Every structure is written in structure tokens, then in C-alpha cells.
Amino acid sequence: xxxxxxxxxxxxxxxxxxxxxxxxxxxxxxxxxxxxxxxxxxxxxxxxxxxxxxxxxxxxxxxxxxxxxxxxxxxxxxxxxxxxxxxxxxxxxxxxxxxxxxxxxxxxxxxxxxxxxxxxxxxxxxxxxxxxxxxxxxxxxxxxxxxxxxxxxxxxxxxxxxxxxxxxxxxxxxxxxxxxxxxxxxxxxxxxxxxxxxxxxxxxxxxxxxxxxxxxxxxxxxxxxxxxxxxxxxxxxxxxxxxxxxxxxxxxxxxxxxxxxxxxxxxxxxxxxxxxxxxxxxxxxxxxxxxxxxxxxxxxxxxxxxxxxxxxxxxxxxxxxxxxxxxxxxxxxxxxxxxxxxxxxxxxxxxxxxxxxxxxxxxxxxxxxxxxxxxxxxxxxxxxxxxxxxxxxxxxxxxxxxxxxxxxxxx
Amino acid sequence: xxxxxxxxxxxxxxxxxxxxxxxxxxxxxxxxxxxxxxxxxxxxxxxxxxxxxxxxxxxxxxxxxxxxxxxxxxxxxxxxxxxxxxxxxxxxxxxxxxxxxxxxxxxxxxxxxxxxxxxxxxxxxxxxxxxxxxxxxxxxxxxxxxxxxxxxxxxxxxxxxxxxxxxxxxxxxxxxxxxxxxxxxxxxxxxxxxxxxxxxxxxxxxxxxxxxxxxxxxxxxxxxxxxxxxxxxxxxxxxxxxxxxxxxxxxxxxxxxxxxxxxxxxxxxxxxxxxxxxxxxxxxxxxxxxxxxxxxxxxxxxxxxxxxxxxxxxxxxxxxxxxxxxxxxxxxxxxxxxxxxxxxxxxxxxxxxxxxxxxxxxxxxxxxxxxxxxxxxxxxxxxxxxxxxxxxxxxxxxxxxxxxxxxxxxx
DNA sequence: TCCAGAGATGAATCCACCC
DNA sequence: GGGGTGGATTCATCTCTGG
Numbered sequence: 118x119x120x121x122x123x124x125x126x127x128x129x130x131x132x133x134x135x136x137x138x139x140x141x142x143x144x145x146x147x148x149x150x151x152x153x154x155x156x157x158x159x160x161x162x163x164x165x166x167x168x169x170x171x172x173x174x175x176x177x178x179x180x181x182x183x184x185x186x187x188x189x190x191x192x193x194x195x196x197x198x199x200x201x202x203x204x205x206x207x208x209x210x211x212x213x214x215x216x217x218x219x220x221x222x223x224x225x226x227x228x229x230x231x232x233x234x235x236x237x238x239x240x241x242x243x244x245x246x247x248x249x250x251x252x253x254x255x256x257x258x259x260x261x262x263x264x265x266x267x268x269x270x271x272x273x274x275x276x277x278x279x280x281x282x283x284x285x286x287x288x289x290x291x292x293x294x295x296x297x298x299x300x301x302x303x304x305x306x307x308x309x310x311x312x313x314x315x316x317x318x319x320x321x322x323x324x325x326x327x328x329x330x331x332x333x334x335x336x337x338x339x340x341x342x343x344x345x346x347x348x349x350x351x352x353x354x355x356x357x358x359x360x361x362x363x364x365x366x367x368x369x370x371x372x373x374x375x376x377x378x379x380x381x382x383x384x385x386x387x388x389x390x391x392x393x394x395x396x397x398x399x400x401x402x403x404x405x406x407x408x409x410x411x412x413x414x415x416x417x418x419x420x421x422x423x424x425x426x427x428x429x430x431x432x433x434x435x436x437x438x439x440x441x442x443x444x445x446x447x448x449x450x451x452x453x454x455x456x457x458x459x460x461x462x463x464x465x466x467x468x469x470x471x472x473x474x475x476x477x478x479x480x481x482x483x484x485x486x487x488x489x490x491x492x493x494x495x496x497x498x499x500x501x502x503x504x505x506x507x508x509x510x511x512x513x514x515x516x517x518x519x520x521x522x523x524x525x526x527x528x
Numbered sequence: 529x530x531x532x533x534x535x536x537x538x539x540x541x542x543x544x545x546x547x548x549x550x551x552x553x554x555x556x557x558x559x560x561x562x563x564x565x566x567x568x569x570x571x572x573x574x575x576x577x578x579x580x581x582x583x584x585x586x587x588x589x590x591x592x593x594x595x596x597x598x599x600x601x602x603x604x605x606x607x608x609x610x611x612x613x614x615x616x617x618x619x620x621x622x623x624x625x626x627x628x629x630x631x632x633x634x635x636x637x638x639x640x641x642x643x644x645x646x647x648x649x650x651x652x653x654x655x656x657x658x659x660x661x662x663x664x665x666x667x668x669x670x671x672x673x674x675x676x677x678x679x680x681x682x683x684x685x686x687x688x689x690x691x692x693x694x695x696x697x698x699x700x701x702x703x704x705x706x707x708x709x710x711x712x713x714x715x716x717x718x719x720x721x722x723x724x725x726x727x728x729x730x731x732x733x734x735x736x737x738x739x740x741x742x743x744x745x746x747x748x749x750x751x752x753x754x755x756x757x758x759x760x761x762x763x764x765x766x767x768x769x770x771x772x773x774x775x776x777x778x779x780x781x782x783x784x785x786x787x788x789x790x791x792x793x794x795x796x797x798x799x800x801x802x803x804x805x806x807x808x809x810x811x812x813x814x815x816x817x818x819x820x821x822x823x824x825x826x827x828x829x830x831x832x833x834x835x836x837x838x839x840x841x842x843x844x845x846x847x848x849x850x851x852x853x854x855x856x857x858x859x860x861x862x863x864x865x866x867x868x869x870x871x872x873x874x875x876x877x878x879x880x881x882x883x884x885x886x887x888x889x890x891x892x893x894x895x896x897x898x899x900x901x902x903x904x905x906x907x908x909x910x911x912x913x914x915x916x917x918x919x920x921x922x923x924x925x926x927x928x929x930x931x932x933x934x935x936x937x938x939x
Numbered sequence: 940t941c942c943a944g945a946g947a948t949g950a951a952t953c954c955a956c957c958c
Numbered sequence: 959g960g961g962g963t964g965g966a967t968t969c970a971t972c973t974c975t976g977g
Contacts, residue, residue: 326968433686475717
């Protein structure tokens with residue numbers, strides 16, 4: 118039984134600063150999500166082939182002041198619409214986050230600051246003379262101290278001590294925490310724990326350029342991120358206001374989470390896109406996050422260590438290839454012989470994997486004795502692993518000693 | 529040969545704002561790391577059982593203004609000491625990060641902002657009606673555009689397509705990137721690859737209350753974090769200034785990374801602790817070894833891995849001996865040739881170290897070419913390291929090619 | 940000094956191909 | 959045919975060069 122109602126998701130083409138004061142009821146909004154231009158001082162644009170549309174908006178400003186004043190106006194108008202139980206999320210990045218938060222402090226009060234959420238992601242990149250920017254900031258403020266905040270629990274860290282979860286604890290006379298026991302040294306099972314509270318750093322994949330979820334709108338946010346914000350702040354039926362709705366990701370998330378929603382954007386193309394998406398949306402599954410992708414597990418720890426120790430690049434995605442060594446004169450492929458693999462199998466695997474690859478040579482690292490490969494191809498070089506060689510020294514020494522003692526016996 | 533010198537690590541008990549203008553030379557500092565009170569409006573304290581000392585400092589302020597003015601004074605004094613190539617790192621948390629960054633903008637200029645580093649960690653805590661705070665912010669500014677920034681490369685994502693790393697690409701007429709091919713559809717091998725630039729979000733474990741590295745000082749920072757900051761901004765011998773040195777973690781990291789260092793703190797107990805930590809070689813050693821800090825001491829780590837991987841016992845405190853293998857019939861010593869060590873030095877070292885030890889054989893692992901040792905003692909076995917052999921594969925290839933072309937010439 | 944345009948780059952998704 | 963494997967692609971960043 119689908120209780121969702123698409124009619125509670127609305128998109129309006131208007132200026133937020135004009136529309137909100139007139140059309141939204143005071144104190145009626147549970148969640149305000151603001152994703153304004155970030156003060157990048159550039160024109161944001163992207164051509165969408167499917168739609169044959171050039172989506173664009175301007176993020177160029179005369180000055181920081183004019184940008185801040187623009188946001189200030191909207192924030193003040195938003196505040197009066199926010200319910201006393203409601204939360205406001207302002208999404209920005211390092212470009213102007215500090216000025217925006219000073220502004221938020223002045224409008225909502227320092228005491229109503231709740232969190233700085235860090236949306237952290239890994240993304241394609243290029244070398245640069247600074248660190249690769251791979252996070253955005255989301256500030257969370259409430260209007261009053263009576264705000265609603267859904268506690269979301271996450272899984273325990275793998276290093277958590279099991280006893281902590283299973284046994285009740287108590288403070289002894291000296292204030293030291295001990296496991297609680299009765300006079301017969303029986304432990305007390307603890308009340309059911311339900312996990313660790315949600316952190317303020319969120320690792321959520323950035324929308325990949327090839328992701329189906331992509332609409333072609335610049336700065337599109339992942340639905341997974343929007344959904345997390347809703348889960349914290351809203352129950353079913355709550356009203357969400359999104360004054361810079363862009364491609365409408367928050368609207369889709371609102372629909373999924375059974376919330377009412379109003380998205381506003383002054384860009385006609387954006388609103389057209391939102392309406393289209395409302396009827397036909399797609400959420401990409403992150404293959405790497407789900408751990409479904411077997412090919413990523415090719416390298417176990419030992420082999421990866423070995424590859425890294427010789428300054429080669431580990432390759433996790435290809436079956437017959439463990440690493441690439443990048444020398445001044447060309448690229449060399451490496452494969453390490455596996456435990457249950459004969460050397461001829463190893464050679465076959467790397468040969469197959471590198472058939473189409475411009476590798477100058479291929480190195481096979483022999484880790485143990487197995488069969489003898491009579492015809493080793495020209496471009497294959499077999500090298501014995503250090504472990505293999507040292508172990509051989511050890512066993513040879515032992516043989517020597519045995520020989521010696523035999524002689525002694527014989528003498 | 530140990531080039532580290534503990535005398536270049538200095539701790540001073542003084543007020544930074546008084547000491548710095550008088551005692552530090554203008555434009556002389558490569559890295560200024562500031563870890564001031566965070567404006568928590570509370571007394572920070574922690575009782576250390578071992579030392580029987582209550583470490584504490586006040587983070588209470590009359591007003592935000594008085595806090596900001598205090599920091600402003602220090603920042604201005606620091607700026608004049610910073611070299612034109614230098615970097616300043618200001619460590620803070622959400623309490624006042626925005627006001628601090630506005631201040632930094634005003635002193636260093638918006639254009640000299642480089643990064644906001646997010647130090648992200650998992651931490652135990654009770655549930656609360658907000659998200660669990662689990663990050664701190666570090667702002668990076670330069671004094672001029674001529675700053676020095678060491679590019680640190682990290683591993684490629686496991687999902688990266690190998691072909692991308694192996695083949696050259698080119699933009700076609702429509703600006704679309706394609707693999708480069710000649711008229712015969714032959715691909716072009718790509719240039720040397722060296723990884724992905726370091727991100728601005730750093731996942732580094734928080735010092736848990738039981739960690740050996742813990743000194744008992746509140747707000748103590750992990751050496752791994754300090755070391756990363758140094759690696760970005762400093763070369764060997766560079767000068768680091770730390771006006772709020774606290775427990776002295778940056779000093780230890782400076783020592784590990786061969787940098788000169790001046791730490792200042794007005795708290796007597798803090799400076800006493802720093803001095804103790806500096807002289808207690810064991811503490812700093814354990815800090816390096818116990819925390820999975822592969823990054824500081826790659827060689828040590830690699831060698832230890834190697835020793836363990838062949839089921840030998842690593843020897844930590846002996847100059848000439850890295851490991852001992854215990855065979856049924858006797859003991860075998862192992863030493864790995866160090867970077868600045870000739871093979872004869874390596875052999876001499878292990879010979880000297882094992883003079884009084886009942887070793888059946890000694891294994892020397894050759895990592896690079898140096899001198900040729902004509903008379904190798906009977907009980908020494910020289911084995912080439914994997915990295916050495918892989919490096920040599922290529923020069924052998926080149927020799928082959930040369931031989932072939934010689935033949936061709938001759939023909 | 941600043942801007943425009945070209946060149947490089949890699950995460951990870953989609954999808955073609957192969958057994 | 960279906961599941962696994964890997965090839966090609968997209969595009970937001972950064973660098974560099976020339977006007």
C-alpha cells in the first residue's frame with residue numbers, strides 16, 4: 118500500500134525572497150534546506166545532452182557584501198516561517214562558509230547552533246598545489262530550544278569491546294567504572310544498546326559524472342544526502358521548504374520520506390527539470406559502498422603490501438594484474454603468485470589480463486615452488502619473492518646442519 | 529648514522545605574545561602551527577594518574593571579542609615571523625572556527641586561504657539531541673603566493689580503470705576526451721603515474737583514553753596528525769613554531785621529521801611534560817610504533833613487516849641486527865641495507881652486532897647498488913630485495929635492447 | 940595582473956562482451 | 959542466459975600558456 122502522495126511535492130518558479138513572505142505560512146515549516154550559490158565567483162553551467170538544455174546559474178557577485186546581504190534577506194524571511202520545533206540546514210563550501218555562519222549566528226543566535234555537518238566524498242581530480250577539496254559544509258540551526266531532533270543510531274565501530282555492549286557497568290566507591298556484578302560474581306546483562314549516535318561527518322559518494330541519477334544540472338546533490346537530512350529533522354507528513362531547489366533532489370527525497378515539500382527556484386529550466394524528475398527519478402546505487410563488487414576485492418592485504426613496498430601502483434579492479442610499476446621508460450605489469458596457484462597459472466593470468474595493455478614487460482613474483490614452466494614468454498620475467506628466498510636459506514641451513522651431524526655420526 | 533638532533537627541539541615556558549616578538553627572527557619560520565584554546569567557555573582539565581598531576585588550562589573568556597582579540601594579537605605577531613614560503617595552520621573546532629577564519633582572512637588576506645582541513649575521527653559518546661561532534665577544523669593560510677607546498681600523493685581508488693592509467697588520452701574536435709591512437713589504431717602508453725593528491729579530509733584516530741601515547745594532558749593531539757602537517761609544509765631542517773605547544777606533540781613530530789622546533793606554553797606543567805617527553809626516548813618511540821603510524825617511518829615499518837613475514841623475530845633495539853630467525857638447529861641473523869648505507873657498511877654492522885651472538889648464518893638484504901664487497905665472509909648470505917630486482921629489470925631490458933641494436937649495427 | 944581557453948586527470952558508472 | 963569482468967565515458971576540478 119503506497120501512502121505517498123506526489124501532489125504534496127510542489128515546485129514553483131519564482132524568486133524565493135519574493136515568494137516566501139507572501140505564500141508560506143508563519144511557523145509552519147519543519148525543515149528549511151538552503152542550497153544557495155556558494156560564492157564561487159563564476160558562472161555555473163552544464164550542458165545536458167539528453168535534454169539538449171544548457172543549465173546554468175550565476176554565482177558571480179559584485180562583492181562579498183552583496184552576496185551576504187542577498188543570503189541575509191532570505192534567511193530572515195525563512196526564519197519567520199520556521200516552526201518552533203523546526204531545523205534549518207544551510208549548505209555551503211569553504212568559499213564563504215565562515216561569513217555565512219557568522220550571519221547565521223547573528224540571525225538565529227549563537228546558542229541555537231547545533232552542528233556543522235561535513236559532507237565528505239572522494240572525487241576525480243587533478244594534481245594541485247593545495248589539498249584536494251573533498252568536503253562541503255552544512256550548518257544546522259534551530260529556531261528555539263524546543264527543536265525536534267530524531268536520534269539516528271549507527272553501527273558500532275568494529276573495534277568496540279563486546280563486553281561494553283553486553284554487560285552493565287557501575288561506578289565503585291572511588292568513582293572508577295567497573296562491570297556490575299552481584300555477590301556471586303554474576304554479571305548483569307545490559308539493556309539493549311542500539312548503536313552509536315550519528316556522527317557529524319558523513320561519507321556519502323559524490324554523484325559520478327556517469328551516474329544515472331545525474332540530471333545534467335550543475336551542483337546537483339545526491340538524494341542519499343538529502344534523505345539523511347530529512348531523517349534527522351522530519352517525521353512523516355512534516356513540511357519541508359527548499360528555497361534554492363535546483364534540480365529538485367530534496368523534493369525527491371521528501372517524496373520518498375513521505376513529507377510535504379515546496380521547492381522554489383527562479384530558473385525556469387530548473388523547475389521544468391524538477392517537474393520531469395518528479396514523475397521519473399532514479400537513485401544510483403553505489404557499487405563500491407555496497408561492497409557488491411567482487412572485482413574490488415582482488416588484492417588481499419599481504420599482496421597489496423608487497424606491491425606498495427616496491428613502489429608500484431596496486432590494481433584492485435583487474436583479475437590477472439596486481440600492480441603497475443611505472444619506470445622512466447615504460448610501464449611494467451606485476452602479478453604475485455597466489456598460494457594455490459602454479460607458476461604457469463600465474464603466467465597465464467597476467468598474459469590474459471595484459472593482452473590489450475601497453476606493457477613493456479611483465480613481472481611474475483614467485484612465492485613458492487610448484488610446477489616448472491618450460492616455455493616462459495619473452496616479456497615475462499620471473500622473480501623470486503624475498504620471503505621465498507629467505508625461507509630457502511633457512512631450510513638450506515637446516516639441511517647443512519643435518520648433513521654435518523650425519524657426518525659426525527658417521528665419524 | 530642518525531642525523532636527528534634532539535637539541536634542535538626547544539620548549540619555552542612563556543606567554544607566546546611576549547616571547548615571539550622579541551626572540552624569534554622575522555621571516556624565519558617555515559611552519560607555524562597554532563592550537564589555541566577553542567573558546568569552549570569552560571575549564572579544561574585532566575588528572576594524570578602516572579604523574580599525579582592535574583593538568584589544566586582555562587578556556588573561559590569574558591566575551592567572544594576578548595577571545596578574538598587575544599588570538600588576533602598572536603596571529604599578527606606570528607605573521608611577521610613567517611617566511612614568504614611558509615604556511616600557517618590554525619587548529620580549532622566548531623566553537624569559534626568561523627570567527628577565527630574571518631580573522632585570518634583579515635590578517636592574511638582572503639586570497640591566501642589555501643584549505644580547510646577536516647580532522648575526522650570516531651569517538652565514544654552518549655546520545656544527545658544533536659549529531660555527535662567528531663571533527664575539528666584546521667585552516668591553512670600562506671603569507672604570499674610563493675608558498676612551498678609538498679605534494680603528497682595517495683593511492684588510487686580501487687575502482688579506477690587501469691586503462692586510464694596506462695593509456696594517453698586526447699580531446700577530439702568536439703572537446704570529448706578519447707584514448708589517443710595512431711592511424712593504425714595503436715594506443716599510446718601514458719606517462720609516469722604517481723597517484724592521487726592528498727584530500728582535505730583526514731581520517732586519523734582520536735587518542736583514546738587508554739592509548740600509550742596519552743600523556744594525561746587535555747586536548748592532546750595525535751602525532752600522526754602533526755606529522756602530516758609537517759610533511760605538507762616542511763623539508764628536513766625547516767623551522768617550526770608552535771605558540772601553544774601544550775603536551776608537545778608537534779615537537780615530537782618535528783623531531784621525527786628532522787625539523788627545528790620551538791614550542792611555547794605559559795603553563796609550567798605543560799612545559800615540564802614536554803621536556804620529559806622529549807628526553808624519554810621510550811615514550812616517543814612507543815608513540816611512533818604503537819599507533820600504526822606507518823607514515824613517519826616507512827623504512828622501519830617495511831623492515832619490520834619483512835622480518836615478521838618470514839617468521840623471524842624483529843629486533844628493535846640493536847643497531848646492526850634487524851631480526852633473528854630461530855631454526856631448529858640454530859639462529860640466523862638478518863639485516864636490511866639502509867638507504868645511505870653501502871653493502872660493506874651493512875655487512876660490517878651485522879658482523880659487529882653478532883660478534884658475541886651464536887649466529888649460524890647472517891643474511892644481508894641488498895636494497896641498492898653501492899660498493900662491491902670483494903671478500904664476503906663465509907657465513908654471510910647476500911639476498912637482493914624485491915624492489916632492487918624490479919628496479920633492475922628495466923636496466924636489464926635496456927641492456928638487452930642495446931645488445932640487440934649493437935647486433936643490428938654489426939649485421 | 941588578469942582572464943580565456945586548452946590540456947590533464949581520475950572516480951565510478953553504465954554497459955558490452957565473454958564464458 | 960546470466961553473472962562476472964573490464965572498456966569507454968563523463969565532467970569538475972586543477973595547471974599552464976598566451977594575449
